[in-house]
Amino acid sequence: MRDAYVVGAGQTAFGAFPRESYRSLFATAVERALASVDGLDRGDVDEAVVGTLGVGGRQIGLSGPAVTEHAGLSVPTTRVENACAASGYAVRNAVQAVKSGMADVVLAGGYEVMTDLSGDAAKYWLGVSGETEWERLTGTTFAGTYAQMAGAYAEAYDATVDDLSRAAVKNHANAAKNPHAHLGFECSLDDASGAATVADPLTLYHCCPTSDGAAAVLVASEEVAAEFDDTARVAGVGAASDRVGLFERESYTSIPASEDAAATAYEMAGVGPGDVDLAEVHDCFAIAELLAYEDLGFCERGEAPELLREGVTDADGDLPVNVSGGLKAKGHPIGATGAGQIVELWKQLTGRAGDRQVADANLGLAHNVGGSGGAAVVTLLEGGA
Amino acid sequence: MRDAYVVGAGQTAFGAFPRESYRSLFATAVERALASVDGLDRGDVDEAVVGTLGVGGRQIGLSGPAVTEHAGLSVPTTRVENACAASGYAVRNAVQAVKSGMADVVLAGGYEVMTDLSGDAAKYWLGVSGETEWERLTGTTFAGTYAQMAGAYAEAYDATVDDLSRAAVKNHANAAKNPHAHLGFECSLDDASGAATVADPLTLYHCCPTSDGAAAVLVASEEVAAEFDDTARVAGVGAASDRVGLFERESYTSIPASEDAAATAYEMAGVGPGDVDLAEVHDCFAIAELLAYEDLGFCERGEAPELLREGVTDADGDLPVNVSGGLKAKGHPIGATGAGQIVELWKQLTGRAGDRQVADANLGLAHNVGGSGGAAVVTLLEGGA
Numbered sequence: 001m002r003d004a005y006v007v008g009a010g011q012t013a014f015g016a017f018p019r020e021s022y023r024s025l026f027a028t029a030v031e032r033a034l035a036s037v038d039g040l041d042r043g044d045v046d047e048a049v050v051g052t053l054g055v056g057g058r059q060i061g062l063s064g065p066a067v068t069e070h071a072g073l074s075v076p077t078t079r080v081e082n083a084c085a086a087s088g089y090a091v092r093n094a095v096q097a098v099k100s101g102m103a104d105v106v107l108a109g110g111y112e113v114m115t116d117l118s119g120d121a122a123k124y125w126l127g128v129s130g131e132t133e134w135e136r137l138t139g140t141t142f143a144g145t146y147a148q149m150a151g152a153y154a155e156a157y158d159a160t161v162d163d164l165s166r167a168a169v170k171n172h173a174n175a176a177k178n179p180h181a182h183l184g185f186e187c188s189l190d191d192a193s194g195a196a197t198v199a200d201p202l203t204l205y206h207c208c209p210t211s212d213g214a215a216a217v218l219v220a221s222e223e224v225a226a227e228f229d230d231t232a233r234v235a236g237v238g239a240a241s242d243r244v245g246l247f248e249r250e251s252y253t254s255i256p257a258s259e260d261a262a263a264t265a266y267e268m269a270g271v272g273p274g275d276v277d278l279a280e281v282h283d284c285f286a287i288a289e290l291l292a293y294e295d296l297g298f299c300e301r302g303e304a305p306e307l308l309r310e311g312v313t314d315a316d317g318d319l320p321v322n323v324s325g326g327l328k329a330k331g332h333p334i335g336a337t338g339a340g341q342i343v344e345l346w347k348q349l350t351g352r353a354g355d356r357q358v359a360d361a362n363l364g365l366a367h368n369v370g371g372s373g374g375a376a377v378v379t380l381l382e383g384g385a
Numbered sequence: 386m387r388d389a390y391v392v393g394a395g396q397t398a399f400g401a402f403p404r405e406s407y408r409s410l411f412a413t414a415v416e417r418a419l420a421s422v423d424g425l426d427r428g429d430v431d432e433a434v435v436g437t438l439g440v441g442g443r444q445i446g447l448s449g450p451a452v453t454e455h456a457g458l459s460v461p462t463t464r465v466e467n468a469c470a471a472s473g474y475a476v477r478n479a480v481q482a483v484k485s486g487m488a489d490v491v492l493a494g495g496y497e498v499m500t501d502l503s504g505d506a507a508k509y510w511l512g513v514s515g516e517t518e519w520e521r522l523t524g525t526t527f528a529g530t531y532a533q534m535a536g537a538y539a540e541a542y543d544a545t546v547d548d549l550s551r552a553a554v555k556n557h558a559n560a561a562k563n564p565h566a567h568l569g570f571e572c573s574l575d576d577a578s579g580a581a582t583v584a585d586p587l588t589l590y591h592c593c594p595t596s597d598g599a600a601a602v603l604v605a606s607e608e609v610a611a612e613f614d615d616t617a618r619v620a621g622v623g624a625a626s627d628r629v630g631l632f633e634r635e636s637y638t639s640i641p642a643s644e645d646a647a648a649t650a651y652e653m654a655g656v657g658p659g660d661v662d663l664a665e666v667h668d669c670f671a672i673a674e675l676l677a678y679e680d681l682g683f684c685e686r687g688e689a690p691e692l693l694r695e696g697v698t699d700a701d702g703d704l705p706v707n708v709s710g711g712l713k714a715k716g717h718p719i720g721a722t723g724a725g726q727i728v729e730l731w732k733q734l735t736g737r738a739g740d741r742q743v744a745d746a747n748l749g750l751a752h753n754v755g756g757s758g759g760a761a762v763v764t765l766l767e768g769g770a
Contacts, residue, residue, distance in 0.1 A: 001386065001485055001486035001487075047624070053445075053446050058517065059513075059516070059517045059518075059629070060438075060440055060513040060517070061438055061440075061466070061467075061468035061469075061513040061514040061515075061755070061756060062467060062468045062514065062629050062755050062756045062759040062760060063466075064466075064467060064626075064760075065467070065626040065627070065628075065629050065755070065759045065760050066516070066517075066629045066759070068626060069626070069627075069628050069629065074626065074627075075626060076623075076624035076625050076626055076646075076760075076762075077467075077626045077760065078465055078467060078474050078477075078478065078624075079465065079466045079467060080463055080464065080465050080466075081446065081448075081449075081464045081465075081466060082446075082447060082449060082450070082462075082463060082464060083446035083447045084446075089463050092463075093463065093478060093481070095485070095487075096478070096481045096482050096485040096487055097481050097485075098485075099484075099485035099486060099487065100386055100480070100481040100482075100483075100484035100485040101386035101484060102386075102480075102481055102484065102622075102653075128444075128445040128446040129446040129447065130446075131444070131451070132443065132444045132445070132451075133444075237487075238461075239432070239461035239463075240460075240461050241449075241450040241453060241454070241459065241460060241461055241462040242450070242454075242459075243454050244444070244447050244450050244451045244454060248454075261461075268487075370446070370447050370450070371446060371447045374447040374450045374451070375447060375449075375450050375461075375462065377461075
């Protein structure tokens with residue numbers, strides 16, 4: 001089957017934008033994606049796939065068509081939802097649509113507006129990404145789910161709170177160079193480890209913010225891509241599901257869906273973890289970044305803290321991870337996150353990443369998780385096209 | 386690109402099932418789909434696409450993986466939502482996945498539980514399929530949206546209440562032969578026209594019920610399909626979106642998204658409306674069936690009442706429509722409806738439709754609408770394979 005390429009991409013800043021709506025944010029992301037590629041316009045887009053969790057206060061049914069109409073696109077639009085992995089799956093669907101021959105250019109994106117809910121409502125909001133009957137309704141917050149993983153990991157591998165904090169410190173440092181980041185400021189190890197506890201052992205600095213934002217990616221056939229510069233080939237994409245409830249899984253120190261999705265993506269691309277030059281991984285909580293290193297094969301089990309201590313995944317390390325700032329500091333507008341990772345990879349692979357540009361990166365990996373691991377999708381993008 | 390085939394399909398009855406859950410219903414549909422094809426089991430399924438609106442009381446985020454895990458499927462699962470067209474789009478996504486070469490066997494299905502909400506909540510429920518800000522929140526019920534179409538149609542073409550009722554009478558007569566129908570009883574023209582008004586000119590008998598139910602379809606590559614009997618080729622599939630709010634459209638006497646989706650499906654299949662042998666169309670309200678005849682090209686504008694009067698679309702007519710009973714009388718568990726239409730077509734095309742079997746049908750059309758026409762999808766299935 002023919003190859004699919006990312007030929008353009010754009011996003012809004014992630015943050016708190018009380019004067020924007022879910023429609024205006026999405027329309028801005030579409031506008032920027034189209035503006036990123038010279039010679040492609042709305043009329044060239046064959047269909048759209050929109051990821052959002054979108055649980056309240058806005059259009060629920062038909063929210064996909066509701067945002068594409070506002071963005072000036074009159075195309076078949078499908079809404080997909082897999083909690084925090086919504087737009088990672090949207091990009092995958094776009095790849096399938098292009099490879100199927102049923103579309104030549106597909107816009108895949110996502111959005112979320114989250115900052116208009118206060119305290120308890122916001123907790124509820126994220127909780128819907130976990131299991132409903134036996135986790136959320138019995139009082140488990142979403143941070144509490146990942147805290148259980150952090151506790152199990154610390155016990156299994158003698159990891160410390162500082163080991164978690166190093167992921168946050170790195171990602172805040174990266175976000176400080178990203179004009180689109182929600183929390184674009186640096187923090188120290190003491191800031192992170194000494195902050196208020198949200199769900200033991202996770203502190204405030206180990207948790208991503210709730211953000212508003214949107215992102216959009218243009219996926220095209222190889223025939224269309226040949227007409228443009230600065231394209232990136234979708235070398236592989238893999239997805240996997242698992243039991244939605246954490247309590248139903250055997251392991252709390254890995255996310256099996258991430259492992260499965262990565263295995264599929266690596267196989268499709270004919271590469272291995274050692275070939276990856278940079279990665280955007282799903283660090284909704286600091287522990288998630290550590291698990292990602294191991295689930296994606298960047299290191300052995302229990303070695304993630306060492307990778308962080310040695311600076312391997314720093315922006316200037318051998319394998320930069322979350323140079324965008326990650327969910328932790330770039331922000332996490334749920335439905336926009338997966339597509340936002342692809343936006344970052346495409347910018348990095350085509351030399352458009354400004355102050356945070358990574359040198360000589362050819363193969364980028366995006367890793368997007370739904371809930372506490374009920375779904376995951378891994379995408380490999382190859383530059384130099 | 387390679388062809389996709391429906392190789393098996395199954396559904397629960399549609400109705401009110403207070404002792405079932407959204408998970409148990411979906412699992413039953415999957416079980417029946419797998420049982421319908423000898424030699425295909427869970428291990429052969431590569432991925433799943435699940436359609437549901439699913440607005441409250443159950444799993445919201447990750448509801449796709451939540452139902453596939455209960456059905457015993459450990460496969461990548463994507464939830465899609467396009468209001469009442471959710472699983473029509475799910476089937477389309479499955480076709481793309483198969484044609485892309487990324488999957489050989491995809492389970493596409495959908496479910497909804499609706500009867501656990503009473504009066505006002507149920508009205509709200511369906512209302513989320515319309516436009517939120519300027520329709521639902523200003524007091525327009527979902528029936529009210531279609532009532533505006535019915536009023537405009539009656540004025541444009543001198544149609545009568547009896548013209549609407551004939552669609553309901555026909556579909557109730559068909560449902561009486563369908564053991565899976567929610568309202569499997571006949572009604573007279575006087576019953577339908579004389580019933581209480583829900584939203585003028587629509588009476589109770591012009592409105593579909595709110596139902597519980599699930600449906601599942603197995604879509605496979607031509608290589609896999611060659612191993613099985615009783616398959617139906619997906620000859621064409623088309624989708625389209627439109628302004629979500631009815632008030633934003635120029636015409637109230639057609640659903641342009643249906644026209645566009647049909648044009649795409651016909652072109653892909655290389656056929657026209659005259660080639661269709663039987664159809665399942667989206668008759669959420671009686672007026673919707675009349676508009677469907679015209680939008681799908683079964684007759685000219687304004688001629689739908691004549692088709693009904695002449696019995697053309699009766700079960701024994703030249704072009705049987707909604708032999709299942711349609712949304713009107715088979716029932717309308719939102720997320721299950723589109724896949725349920727494909728289940729019916731597959732049964733008809735493979736001679737499994739029991740008392741309601743249509744003779745010599747080779748090309749079947751399914752027409753699934755989201756909301757009041759913000760989305761539509763049309764699928765053409767060819768039997769005799």
